[in-house]
Amino acid sequence: MPAHNHHDAPEHSSTQPPSGDDPTGQPSATQPVPAGYQKVETRDGVKIVRDAPVSFVRRELAMSANRQRLWQDHTGTTILPVSRLFGQTSVAPQSQLNITETWGHDAPLIIDIGVGHGESTFAGATAHPDKNFLAVEVYRPGLAKLLDRVDSENVTNIRMVEANAPEVLDHMVPEHAAAEVWVFFSDPWPKTRYHKRRLIQPKFLDRVARVLQIGGLIRLATDWSHYAMQMRDTLDAHPAFKNLHPSRLAGKTSPLTLARLHGTDDGTPLSEAEALDAIGGWAPRFETRPVTSFEAKAQRAGRYIFDLTYQRTD
Template sequence: MTPAKHHRPDDANHLANDEVPSGYQKVETPQGVKIVREGPVSFVRRELAMSPNRQKLWEEHQGTTVLPVARSFADTSVAPESYLDVASVWGQDGPLIVDVGVGHGESTFAGAQAHPEANFLAVEVYRPGLAKLLDRVVTEDVINVRMVEANAPEVLDHMLPAASAQEVWVFFSDPWQKNRYHKRRLIQPKFLDRVARVLVDGGLLRLATDWSHYAAHMRDVAEAHVEFENLYPGRLAGNESPLTAARVQGTDDDNPMPEAQALDTLGGWAPRFDTRPVTSFEAKAQRAGRYIFDLTYRRVDR
C-alpha cells in the first residue's frame, strides 16, 4: 500500500516566516502574536486515551491505512503543501467518498463494505474513534478505507485535489445549539465552497442531523449556494415535513410552536440512502424523540 504524499507536485517551497496558511490568521494577544484558525473547525477536541491493543494497532498502520499528514501550526492542522494522490494511495481508480467527522466510523465502514470499488476517506480528529474504525477495518479485511486525523476544512483545502471526490458526507456534526455559538457550525457558506471545489461535476453532498434548528440552517445555507442544487426539491413539505413536526412538538428546546407558524413550506428533505447505518448516536437521538433530517445536494456542472 503506497503512503500519502506530503507535498503538491508543483509546490516545493516552505512557508516564509511571515506567511500564514489559508484558514489561519494572526491575532494580537497580551502574550504576543498568535496564529489561530479563522473559521469553524470540524470538531471539538476530546480525550485521546486508547487501550494498549488499539494504540499498538494505530502505530502499526501509520503511513498506510492511517495516512501521514504534514502539519502547520496545530496538531490537527494540514500544511498547505500537502497533497493526496488518490490513485496511488488506494491502488485503484474508484470514486472517492469523503466522510467528515466520522465518530466511530460506522458510516464509513458500512459504505466501504457495500461498495468495495470505491475509495473511502474517513476524516476525524478523535483518535480513539478512528482507532475503533481501524480495528473493524483490519478485523474484517476491508481494504478500501483510509483515514486522516485532521481538521476537515484543511483536508479539503490542502490534501484533496480539485474535482477529486464523488461524494462528501457530513453526518451529525455539532449543532452548536446556543445562538451565540451558531458561527461555530461547520455547515457555512465557506465550508460549502471547499466542498464544491473537491467534488466532481454532479458529485453529491450528503448531510444529516437530529436537531431541527440545525437542519433548517443547513438547508438555508445549501439552498443559497450557487454551486449546489437540491436533489429532492419540495419533498416532504408542509404537514409531511419532519421540520414541521419537530417545531410543533418542540423537540429541540421544549418550546412548541403554533402549527401555522411551524409549517415548513419548503421541504427538500432527502430519503435516507441505502448505506447510512443507524449509529449508536442516532439511536440515542431517536430515543430522545428527535427527528432525523437528511439532505442531499448535487454539485452543479462547472
C-alpha cells in the same frame, strides 16, 4: 478546549470558534499565513489562528495497548501521514494526496467527515468495495475503533486521516477529486451565540465545492431541526449546489413541521400555522447510513432525523 455540549457520543464532529481561543503558533513578522489561517493581535503578541470553524472538539486520546500497536502498525498506510503546520490536527499545504497511489487504484472517492467510530464509513465501504473512502476525524480512539474493524475484516478501500476537516479539504484533497462528501451529525451548537461554530457555513461549502466533481454530492444528516433549517438555507443560497429533492416532504409531513409542533429543540411547541414548513427538500434516508447508537438514542427521545442531499452543479 470546550467540552462537547450536545451529545456525549463521539459520532458528532464539532466546531471551535475562529478566534484567539485556538492559538496555533507565534509567527514572525514576515511569516506568510497559509489558507485557512489568519494573524491576530493578542496580549502575548501576534498569533496565527484558524479563520473558520474547525470540524471537532478535541477529546481524550487514551487507547488500549492493542489499539495503540494497531495504530502504529498502520500509520503511513491505512492511517495517512500528514505534514502538520501549527497544531496537532493541522494540515500543511504540501500534504496533497495522490489518489491513485494512496488507494492503489483509481476509483470514485467518498469523503466522510467527522466519522466518530466510523460506522457510516465502514457500512459504505463494505457496501461499495469498488469505491475509495477517506475517513476524516480528530478523535483518535474513534478512528482506532474503525481501524480495528478494518483490520479484522480485511477491508482494503478505507484510508483515515486524523486532522481538521476544512484543512483536509484545502490541502489534502485535489480539486474535483471527490464523488461525494458526507457530513453526518456534526455538532449543532444549539445556543444562538454559538451558531458561528457550526461546520455548515458558506466558507466550508466553498471548500466542499472545490473538491467535488461536477455532479458530485454532499450528503448531510442531523437530529436538530434548527440546524437542519440552517443547513438547507445555506446550501440553497450557495451557487454551486442544487437540492436533489426540492419540495420533498413540504407541509404537514415535513419533519421540520413536526419538530416545531412538538418543540423538540427548545421545548416550545408552535401553533400549526407557525410550525408549517412550506419548503421541504428533505432527502430520503441514505441507504448505507447505519442507525448508530447515538441516532437510536435521539429517536427514542422523540427527535426527528433530517437528511439532505445536494449536487455540485458548476
